[in-house]
Amino acid sequence: MATTIKDIARIAGVSPSTVSRILSNKKTLSSGYAPETISKINQIAKDLNYRKNRSAIELVTKTSQVLGIILPASPTNFAQEIIAGIQKVASLHDIDVIIAYAGEDSELLQMQALKTISERSVRGILLLGITLSATNAQFLRASDIPYIFLSVAQPEPDLPFIASNDFDIGYQATNYLIMHGHREIAFVGADIPSCVGQLRLDGYRQALKDHQIAYRADYVIPGNWLYEDGIQAMNMLEKLPHLTAVVAGSDLVAAGVINRARQLHHHIPSDLSIIGIDGTALCDIIYPQLTSIQQSFYEMGVKGTEQLIRQANITSSYTPICTKKGGSVATRNKQNE
Amino acid sequence: MATTIKDIARIAGVSPSTVSRILSNKKTLSSGYAPETISKINQIAKDLNYRKNRSAIELVTKTSQVLGIILPASPTNFAQEIIAGIQKVASLHDIDVIIAYAGEDSELLQMQALKTISERSVRGILLLGITLSATNAQFLRASDIPYIFLSVAQPEPDLPFIASNDFDIGYQATNYLIMHGHREIAFVGADIPSCVGQLRLDGYRQALKDHQIAYRADYVIPGNWLYEDGIQAMNMLEKLPHLTAVVAGSDLVAAGVINRARQLHHHIPSDLSIIGIDGTALCDIIYPQLTSIQQSFYEMGVKGTEQLIRQANITSSYTPICTKKGGSVATRNKQNE
DNA sequence: TTGTATGCGTTATCAC
């Protein structure tokens, strides 16, 4: 039987409310107590190994110091960066974090995760890297809990998000290669049907168009942002003789392309230039080091959490992107060929 | 104002008890109800957007469907694999997961995390990759909640764990290199003062001893399991001309050693053989692909969670390790030199 | 400065 404030009150010879006020430690309430009462209570609490009962507190106060995070079933490698940002801010405000996993595709698992989170009286919900089905989005809205999506921009205005501008990412990656003299550029490994994939592809196409380069459907090889997709993509790219550069959907995809290219005896970047997307720690670790469009993942976590805690009106925003230079892109002299 | 059981009861014209029994969905209790009552209640609950109040449930039932995870402040790259295992089992049992972060070194942050978790009536606590201070371990014991440590073996018998045998890891890594003809072997990047580091170093030394190879203190370069430690280590290793092989404390360290070696124009593995520890996805991604002692991280998560849920007596155990072959170790012909 | 009384939303025990 765990000790309660009643136990402490009985032993100390005071009322439970006294114990409650002292232990809850609110300056305004407990300031008036005699120092000896305070220290006595604290001592007894310690001796009896007293722990607060959060359920009881949350029940009576109807608020909690908990933030809910919903993650995709297979967290991407940058999810950790976002979570680090969330955790940083949360711990600064003495706020706990609970995590539930939702399948990306399975509507049922999504709902499960939403229920899990919304049944606990959380102060807010952070949804990482997922897009909800219409039904589930409706469920979220009806939950009456503040929420914000991270890393995936949402089309509907009442689903606030903090993310990169994925069109810009696609554009900037492609443009970077064009500026280095490339005109035969593939776009591989992205999950094209997804919002993110669609936007990045749009950016890619726009960059081509702005430089009078024809779009070729066979230069677009879809995937799921994975290392293996990079491997597969490279197998197909090999059959495209004029190709000189690749926009990879993620750093992982880029790593796959690079490694497979090496197996096929293509030299990076002289035979083939690669640019990644994400700018994760992986860029430095692979060889050659990867040039990549870097996203501000940590910042997404920080800003999202701050908004939720501040309880102000939640608004969507984009976090900055920048080009992180590695050694995977070569300058190409157009005149030479 | 969120809807409660009472609201539903009032509208349906039944008592709160009835609603509670039907909504809690226990076969034995609600089986006797008229189908029309059941469907009516469910319909109203849906219409009113009713959500259970977990705080109230946990308060009255004194049990919860929550598992607590305590993570080090900077989660290692394999933490995700362990968590995936935990999550898998937890979701199978309809159990939620809450996460708190503890600093590895800061006793205060550790305590904070322990409090956070133990104040919620969790069914069990999983401690990933951390070692508690004596005071904090005592606090954990006193919490009256089942717990188990994952991935770091604990010296005290009343702190159950599931981990790899780190002595064996050190031994096996070193032995693998010896079997490939190496005798001048460095041991780099491990956090030597830690339990894990100490055990692996012991294994390294024992392997050397078993093959009549003298231990050299300057062949041991400590670190913190990080990529940067690998870089630093390689800078120092360069000054050791006879060296032919390296045991890296982690795959990340190995990646650092390999990349720095390349910059210094040493060829891997012909000039220098490297073996990593962990066997993470990184092994395939870096070049050359890394030979590594692979740990069973996912299995740690699965087994630990099962034990906690089963509520049986928690016992320590070791998960298997195996050698994952890459291209970073060359066979050396002793006669040649 | 401290005590009393009440209620948070739910389940469980008993009664009908």
Place this chain on the structure above:
DNA sequence: GTGATAACGCATACAA
């Protein structure tokens, strides 16, 4: 089959 009622542990309005 269904309804009262008590209780879980705590915070707080009100009283003293």
